[in-house]
Amino acid sequence: MEESGDKRTLRERVDTETNRKILRLAGLGALAGVLSAALLMPWVGGLGLAGRDTAASFMDIPHDLKVPRLAEHVVLTDTDGEPFAEVAQREREVVDLDEISPWVPAALMAIEDDRFYEHSGLDLRGLLRAALRTAQGNTQGGSTITQQYVKNLLMEQAETEEELERASGRNITRKIVELRQAIELEERLTKDEIMQGYLNLAYFGAGAHGIEVAAQRYFSVPASELDPGQAATIVGIVRSPSYYDPLQNPEHSQDRRDVVLDRMVDTGYIEAEEADQYRGDLRLDHTPRGGSCAESEYPHYCQYVMDWLLTSDVLGETEEERTELIGKGGMTVETGLNRRAQEAAQEAVDRHVPPEDSTKFAAQAVVHPGTGQIRALAQNLRYGFEDESAGTTSINLAVDQDEGGSTGFQAGSTFKPYTLAAALDQGLGYGTSFDSPKSVSVSGLVNCDGEKMSSWSVSNAGESDGGEHNMLSGTKGSVNTYFAQLQRRVGLCETSQMAKRLGVHRADGQDLGVWSSFTLGDQEVSPMSVANSYAVFASGGSLCEPVPAREITIGEPDNGGERIQVDGECEQVIEPDVADGVNHLLQKPFEGGTADGLDIGAPVAGKTGTTDNSAYAWFAGYTPHLSSAVVVGDVRGGEQYPLRNVTIGGRSFGVVYGSTLPGPIWQETMREAVEDTPQDGFGSPPSKFGDPSSEPSGSDEDDDDDGGSPEGG
Template sequence: MRTERGGRSKAHSLITFIGVSVLSGALAAGLAIPFAGFAGQGSEQVAKSVQDLPRELVVDPVAVRSRILASDGSLIATLYEQNRIPVPLDRISPIMRRAIVAIEDSRFYDHGALDAKGTIRAMVRNQTEGEVQQGGSSITQQYVKLSLVEKAKTAEERQRATAVTYERKLTELRYAIAIESQLSKDEILERYLNLVNFGDGAYGVQAAAQHYFRTTADKLTLPQAAMLAGLVKNPTGYDPTNNMARARARRDVVLKRMLELKVISLRQANQALKTPVINLKRVLPVPNGCANSRYPFYCEYVVSKLLDNPALGATVKDRDHFLKTGGLLIRTSIDPRIQKAAQKSISAHSKPTDTAIAAITIVQPGSGLVKAMVQSKPYGNGRNHTNYNYNVEKSYAGGYGGFQNGSTMKAFTIAAAIQKGVPLNYRINSPEQINLSGKKFRTCKGWTRDPDYTPRNSTHSGNLTMVEAARFSTNTYFLQLSQRVGLCPIARVAGKLGMYNAQTLHPLDQVVSMTLGVGYVTPLMLSNAYATFAARGKYCKPLVVASIRDKAGRYIDTPQIDCDQALSPQVADGVNRVLSAVMEPGGTGGRLNFGNWDLAGKTGTIQDNLAVWYAGYAPNLAGAAVVADANLPYTNLMYRHTLDGRDISDPTGSGTAGPLWQTAMQGALKGMPLRHFKAPPRKMLGAAEPRPADEGRPPDENGGGPGRR
């Protein structure tokens, strides 16, 4: 008896719920439920479902595309799960609003949460068919359904949100009642038009207007609005880029319905019917992701840094989702003018078909802002393409992880020597070849030696000063200097200037040959380290993301310019003087000088010619260029390797990588103010002996490794 009474009570609850809702005008069109169907579903079960439904729909923010911009505000890439640009209703043309109401819910402004006429019509059709065939859903109910689909995080939730069941219809109905009590009709219409799928990857009316017609939502014409309104019923089937004939037929249905409702005149209808649906040549694709960016390698590096930012979410998955749905505006460091200059240099001195690769990074001293990042192999999976970014470390999927840096490492030996009081005119007898077999070199943890090491010079020998040895890149001078100064001070300087092993992310190894190149470094690391000398000892962490704003215009936390005084200004001035000599007549970089700029730099050629470098700077910009074999196992660039379509017969830092650096920097510096290095103190020209290499301490907390200075 209790069960029978309970069943009658629940059934009564259901009937009361539907009856009151219809009578009050609160139900939205489309509750397609033939009463006979209740028996099939089980009235007790359906009634319980109604009682258990929540009364308010919590709507998640709609997915909005994010944009990555260059420093000048130009677009680099668009990231999205759904291509959407929300706009307020007053920025949607009145004819678009009238078109969507005419075809989807002509009594939208007259009924409540359910249009009784539409519901009865659907009931009759569904009763005849014996199942739910016709929905007649109102705009409010459609908005609810779209919102539920948008909220779904799993396949099961999506299936529930779209299932053709009475339970789902009732769920939508209850939510529709809540929506109608909370929002005005205009607010519902605005949300609907910004949420709905208009086909071909366009979500929301603004994105659709831009995509199909290269216009904005507020400028849509009658035939354009009718076409878009027609798409909502079947975004794929009526997509004009898939089937123009079906799209036209559907558009014309909308126009005729608008005429029937007296929304437009006969003259307007006839004129619109004669109008072409779209011009396929004018359809504006909206590329998604970095692969479609004009700077794909740089873009991917930016995204990798964004995915490291906890302000965008607790996990990488959360950050990735927010990045593609949060409507973020991400301004980056890249300068299109400088990027163009660097790309022009790459194009002038290399070809994608070369067996060797070339890469250049340019950084702004005193800020760490990465202004250009280019390479010779284009992005992609095809022949002569690559997904590797040769400019950056191996800390994310696309990073190649660098090459040994050769004699560019001598700059850090020079800085360490000056710090220890070695004057710039300090002389060391530097023969063509020396025997360092078994010689002890002081490290941060003790001593190291090489049992069989007899290095030689490839350039000038003799009794040289530091300036002269740098000009000629004399190996035997710098090996002896590093022995006298100690490897620990060199490691400490290199670490403070952001140098670490780009493959392992560990500090550089302290080995006997350290000053001639060690580990694997990247053009980004090397250019930024040299930028420290240009900035008179101020080291700044490399920075690619300048700012992030959410769709409300609020700033989101992101690392900002982060600098410290890694070297004293006087030590940096001394390094600048020494490395300027490299670019004077007779120096290894003498042929690379240009204009009236104060320039400094250093060549680098690693053992067996596996890679060659040129790193250099003006007070305004610093850059590093590398030419290398990027295939495993690495082979000598002299043998069966090409650059710019020609065999590399004599790979050198100055002759092979140098021209890439020169052309890029000359173009990048064009139009910038002429600045000069500051002369070092006179006392640096003395003849004092260096202090002994007694450094037994490890590098300090800023002494190496990723994120260290």
């Protein structure tokens, strides 16, 4: 704002801080007189403010109003510290007064409190004028900006409906308390601090709390760039945010804007000719409401983090504590998201299973072995709600139901490595072999309750004639009849218990079902669960709780804030030799087996998976530093809509196998993601398990990896 002519700058509104104190003392004396004279009004007597004790009683009113840290965004950043989401219960961005256009306080004072820089929290002239007009039947407010700031502070801090009503109710008791607290607040804060606090706290409609968000919401500019017309528009909203909402009621807003401009002319802030330039159309440049995961670059990952913050004890022992802290915001969460991995995963699922193409979906989770840090969560379906448009969902298909995900998907042969781990854990070697024909009947299985299972008939999925297989060849070709017999040798209960040790659990929260076909993956699980269990092998036997955050910063660490380090809980659940043994076995599918052609130019291990009747197709694999699992299916239910005779992404499939869609998605993701990781390989296969290359001569491998019917449907 220019300091020329008869225009008054903000600084010219008060000579010195000393003058303010003198005015304040004089104002208190006059206030006593006002209140005494107002004894005719029954509300004064009701407060116990009578006669010569009025001023003393007034000064005794509680006035220890705290000025809390204002609710702001929760900022989520990737591993490089780059923000990818800002989430807020109340969308607000706190800025200093010198980052706000001077036209904003000018417009505010013109319409609300022209003597702001002259009074001491109480404007006697305005109060008397309002009292007289109210007494004549024309209700009028006489609140100063400081009083309005007090009211907004009380409303901001209200935790119950009763407290909110007490802070905002239209009654004399509230006004008297507000006056007392306003006067005390001016003892502690400078005028600039009060103005700055008010402009950051006030609600300007359309979800915009504070002047910075309001400027961006209505005009897509920072508050520092607001011109007189824009400032008048926003300031005018304060009186009634719904009625004067520029987006919903532009005519009302325009009329109010012109009233504010008129007052700016009357109070000398702007010439009439200049004010006329800002009349007419509001000239809005609307930026849609932010402050939610829907506006994030990676909305499903964002929502996962926010849900985790609410349920994890890292921000407090109770949900109430956590909710309050999240609501206040002003916090930065450094997540485990690796932007390269996330974008590679998203591009891969979108390319192979386009969201608008059909009802088919693809979802992927990527975790870091040894820490549990979640590097990526991707799916082809966009963040939204199913009833709005095709290709959208609010469900995170990569995680468990209680984490915002689905009830899970049968995992197929991605469960076979758990049988391998159980076998090696019992001391069985690579050479453990069975005659593995095309079909076999397996009996003698016993579940963990001691119940004997009925005889189970299992078949290989391909057209091979079967033959003699050991762990090496059976894993390479994913031979169902081999694994059915290996599970019997190890024990059905022991196999399921190994899966639990590795962190496998149903996505719906129910206990794992222990049935004959357990080794063929008849359980509904999430990609996150599978990826994290495979990470145990990659890490040398350590199971880590999946966590999406690495560090949380609340406030400014150098100014009373704090940093909270987030460490996922890890536990050694299998011996390193067992992990190394599984790693060696799971490299076999890439050597001419079911994962042939899916290598990524770095040491890898993994497993394909296709469920019974092709309901779902999977690929799970890992390097020593990244573990990932991909599932493809139909959102309407794979059992009713199997992956047979389908067209996806412009390609026709008789059957979708783990190697035909999930495999390439995994490959493209990991090929890019490993660029940010060390390139070392797996440890040598332990000699205790025998010759690491002794496949039976003449063994046949299936042309796919699954088959058999899960017992019990």
